[in-house]
Amino acid sequence: MTQMNLDWAREQGDTAMRRAASSADRRMPDFSRRAGDYMLSLLVARGPMPGEDLTDACIKAGFDPGDARAFGMAFRYILAHGARVTGYCARRKGHGSRGGSIYGISA
Numbered sequence: 233m234t235q236m237n238l239d240w241a242r243e244q245g246d247t248a249m250r251r252a253a254s255s256a257d258r259r260m261p262d263f264s265r266r267a268g269d270y271m272l273s274l275l276v277a278r279g280p281m282p283g284e285d286l287t288d289a290c291i292k293a294g295f296d297p298g299d300a301r302a303f304g305m306a307f308r309y310i311l312a313h314g315a316r317v318t319g320y321c322a323r324r325k326g327h328g329s330r331g332g333s334i335y336g337i338s339a
Contacts, residue, residue, distance in 0.1 A: 249304035256297030263302060267295040268309030272337070275310075280318050280336035283307065284325060307335075314338050 256263035270293060271286045281289075287303045290296075297303065311317075318336035 245304075249301050252297065252299040252301035253305040255299060256302035259298055260295065263295070263297055264305035264309050267297075267303065267306040268313065270295060271306060271310050271335075272313060272315060275315055275335060275337050280334050282321050283333045283335060284323065286335065310335065 253264050260266065267290050270290055274286060274289055275281060283303075287300065290303070290306070314337055315335050316338045317333045319334040320331040321334055323332040
């Protein structure tokens with residue numbers, strides 16, 4: 233069995249995330265920034281939250297990209313604008329070996 237090259241896998245993930253974000257921008261212009269700003273407001277108001285709860289709250293508030301991978305760019309946005317990973321938790325959906333991330337606002 234051939235092991236997948238980690239750099240290749242990251243590149244493929246980034247490409248899929250950018251495509252999903254581009255599609256989301258067609259549905260809702262500037263989706264990543266708008267969803268990211270909403271996530272940041274939730275973190276300020278409610279404190280640290282798992283990423284899955286942030287995406288669920290965004291969808292409930294009308295920030296539905298049609299493809300959940302588009303939220304990857306929103307998470308990149310919040311990390312560049314004051315949020316940080318404060319811990320990890322069990323995931324409710326999707327997959328990932330390290331579990332879900334909990335996001336909070338940097339002090």
